Amino acid sequence: MTTKTFSTEGAKITAYLSGPVWDGAPTATLGAFRCKTREAGNDVLIQAIAFIHESGIRHVIGPMDGDTWHSYRFVTESDGSAQFLLEPTSTEDQLAVFQNAGFEQISGYFSARVPLANTAQTQPETRDDLVITPWDGEDPEILFGQVFDLSAKAFSKNAFYKPITQEAFLAMYMPMVPMLKRELIFFARRPDDELVGFLFGTPNYAEGPAPKSVILKTYASLAKGAGQHLAYAFHTAALKAGYETAIHALIHDDNLSALRSAAEGAEIFRRYGLFGLKLDG
Numbered sequence: 001m002t003t004k005t006f007s008t009e010g011a012k013i014t015a016y017l018s019g020p021v022w023d024g025a026p027t028a029t030l031g032a033f034r035c036k037t038r039e040a041g042n043d044v045l046i047q048a049i050a051f052i053h054e055s056g057i058r059h060v061i062g063p064m065d066g067d068t069w070h071s072y073r074f075v076t077e078s079d080g081s082a083q084f085l086l087e088p089t090s091t092e093d094q095l096a097v098f099q100n101a102g103f104e105q106i107s108g109y110f111s112a113r114v115p116l117a118n119t120a121q122t123q124p125e126t127r128d129d130l131v132i133t134p135w136d137g138e139d140p141e142i143l144f145g146q147v148f149d150l151s152a153k154a155f156s157k158n159a160f161y162k163p164i165t166q167e168a169f170l171a172m173y174m175p176m177v178p179m180l181k182r183e184l185i186f187f188a189r190r191p192d193d194e195l196v197g198f199l200f201g202t203p204n205y206a207e208g209p210a211p212k213s214v215i216l217k218t219y220a221s222l223a224k225g226a227g228q229h230l231a232y233a234f235h236t237a238a239l240k241a242g243y244e245t246a247i248h249a250l251i252h253d254d255n256l257s258a259l260r261s262a263a264e265g266a267e268i269f270r271r272y273g274l275f276g277l278k279l280d281g
Contacts, residue, residue, distance in 0.1 A: 003066075005032070006047040010040030015048040016066040020162040022059050022106070022276060028052040030062035031071065033094055041097035049101070049279070058279045061106065062098060063090070067162040069172065073109060073250075074098070077271040084215060084247055085206045087111070088272065103275035107159060108253040112266035113213070116246050119235035119264050124228050130196075131189045132233050137182040144173050146195055147220075154220035160274070179205060183241055184214060186233045188226040197221035199230040201238065204247060213245040214238045219257065231260060 005014045012034050019029035030048055035041030052060055064072035074090040083089055135143060148169045155161050179202060188197030198220060204213040216234060221227050235246060248261040250272065 004048075004051055006044040006051070008040055008043055010037055011035035011044045013041075013044045013048050014065070015051050016064075017052065017055055017057060018066070019061065019064065020067060020160040022061055022160065025059045026057055027059040027061055028055070028057045029064040029066055029072075030060060031065035033063050033090075033097075035091075035093055035097060038093045038097055038100075041093060042100070045097055045101055049277075053279050053281075058281075059276070060103075060279065061160070061274060061276045062103065063094070064160075064274065067164065068158075068160050069162075069164050069169070073272040073274050075270060076105070076108075076273045079269045081269050083206055084111070084204045084213070084249065085202065086215075086217065087206075087249070087270075098275050101277065103277045105273040106276040107274040109250050109272040109274075110253065110258070110268045111250055111270045111272075112248045112261050112268045114246050114248070114261075114264050114266035116214075116235060116239040116243055119239070119246060120232045124225075124232055127225070127229070129190060130223065130226060130229060131191060132229050133187055133189065134233070134237065135180075135182040135185040135187065140177045140180070141170065141174065143185075144170055147173075147198055147200075150195055150198060150222065151220050154222055176202075179203075181241075183237050184234065186230050186237075188221060188223060188230055190223075196223040197226035197230055199227075199234050201234050203243070212243060213247055214241075214243040215247045215249050217249055227257065227260065231264075235264075 002017045014032040016029045019027040071088055073088045074095045148166050184201035186199045189195055200218040202215050202217055204211040204215050248266050251257045
């Protein structure tokens with residue numbers, strides 16, 4: 001058994017035994033965590049940790065629904081502003097349950113917002129080896145197939161990376177097709193049409209059917225400097241389309257994107273953490 005769910009009337013948690021590697025060791029993850037009280041959360045967490053220990057695994061990270069392709073991270077700081085589309089959520093009790101059990105933060109992330117009128121003031125210098133184009137809106141399955149291939153290459157060296165199949169990837173992302181706006185999705189290609197980067201943006205439909213903010217959701221690149229060009233194209237297109245605010249979503253604290261977000265003048269409104277625990281014996 002590679003997963004097991006523990007539940008009571010007031011809490012629920014799932015243990016995934018086949019998690020990503022952490023500190024060079026096999027690691028289990030704990031996800032799908034909900035609790036009405038800290039006491040109830042503590043009860044199921046103890047059960048899940050015991051199950052992991054009995055399985056012979058000594059490294060545990062959470063919250064994470066098996067891998068970073070799925071939901072992970074607790075909210076650790078917030079200005080109280082509304083949740084944006086596809087943002088991970090958690091309660092103070094959920095975070096406290098993990099911390100009281102000895103989990104410590106092993107990775108940090110943030111989301112920031114910036115008025116689009118303040119972004120992309122300077123156009124990056126044109127490059128002969130890089131062509132930035134928006135998605136043409138055609139063949140979304142081919143689109144996501146290309147995105148999967150590039151993501152697997154671009155993210156493979158990231159901490160906590162764990163590969164998944166293209167079939168599993170498409171099952172997660174194809175349902176998003178009706179929400180896609182082709183003018184907010186960009187590709188970076190070589191002159192020979194080789195794909196070397198992409199940026200996915202989406203309207204923040206958590207605000208309703210006519211949102212004023214837009215989310216820079218996912219970015220990946222195999223070419224140095226492509227991110228700056230992709231971000232410029234995204235911010236420029238979003239402003240032209242009538243959006244007012246850009247949300248730079250779920251950026252790793254140590255990522256180059258963090259520096260670019262700060263350079264645009266974006267202000268952090270939420271922080272998140274991923275937590276780890278090393279078991280004895």
